[in-house]
Amino acid sequence: MKETSPTRTGVPKILPVLIAAILAGMFYYAYYLDDVEIASPDKTVDHFYQAYLARDYETVARDLSVFWSVNYLPQYMDMSPAELLDNRAEIEKETAAMLKSLEAEQPFEEGISVEVLMEYTKTGEYSALVVYQVMHEGEPIQKEVALLIREAGDYKIINLSPIRESDLEMVQNYSLDQLDESFKQLLEV
Numbered sequence: 384m385k386e387t388s389p390t391r392t393g394v395p396k397i398l399p400v401l402i403a404a405i406l407a408g409m410f411y412y413a414y415y416l417d418d419v420e421i422a423s424p425d426k427t428v429d430h431f432y433q434a435y436l437a438r439d440y441e442t443v444a445r446d447l448s449v450f451w452s453v454n455y456l457p458q459y460m461d462m463s464p465a466e467l468l469d470n471r472a473e474i475e476k477e478t479a480a481m482l483k484s485l486e487a488e489q490p491f492e493e494g495i496s497v498e499v500l501m502e503y504t505k506t507g508e509y510s511a512l513v514v515y516q517v518m519h520e521g522e523p524i525q526k527e528v529a530l531l532i533r534e535a536g537d538y539k540i541i542n543l544s545p546i547r548e549s550d551l552e553m554v555q556n557y558s559l560d561q562l563d564e565s566f567k568q569l570l571e572v
Contacts, residue, residue: 424511424531424538425499431540432497432515438486444478448532448539450569452478464569471535494520503551507559509533509566514546514554528554532566 422430427446434442444452449467452474453459459467459474467474496518503514511531517524528546531538546554 422537423504424506424513424529425501425504427531427538427540428513428515428529429497429499436495438483438491440479440482440486441475443482444475446540447475447478448534448541449474450532450534451539451541455481464571468534468570492519496521500526503528503554505554505557505559507563509570510559510562511538512554512557512559512562514551526551530562532570534570 431443431446434440434446449459449471450464453462453467456474456477459470462470498516498518500514500516503512505512509532511533513529513531514526515529516526526546526548528544529540530542532541533539
């Protein structure tokens with residue numbers, strides 16, 4: 384009579400190794416690569432101010448829309464939106480240089496920070512709106528609103544302005560539909 388080997392039961396020895404490798408890959412992707420995807424508008428605003436307060440004007444310029452920059456770089460005013468987008472790298476360099484020269488003349492106030500008020504963030508297909516609190520040494524100074532446009536595969540700041548407390552309810556009820564349509568036309572999508 385032939386001897387048969389008993390059927391193995393239990394977990395294959397390779398399975399725990401596979402699980403560990405998959406989990407490590409997922410962690411690596413989430414921690415290091417996922418931010419390479421489209422950053423949320425609130426992350427863009429936060430990143431912009433961190434760079435601005437650190438006087439990293441190259442990063443500041445990357446977080447700004449070319450449509451913001453053209454207001455301060457008259458040599459680009461006659462370009463079409465498509466031409467502006469095509470010249471983004473050059474516009475970023477000139478924006479960084481312009482910001483650096485403007486800020487060199489003004490003293491920088493210490494203790495400034497920004498806190499994004501997530502409950503007011505609105506995201507559309509081509510536009511976004513972010514409300515944030517400007518702080519000085521932990522005390523609120525004023526609230527501001529940032530309008531962002533989805534440009535070059537990411538949200539970029541196109542406008543920054545103060546907002547009154549009384550206007551916050553309007554922000555919560557605001558629909559981005561018209562702004563999305565305007566930005567879509569501007570981007571010639």
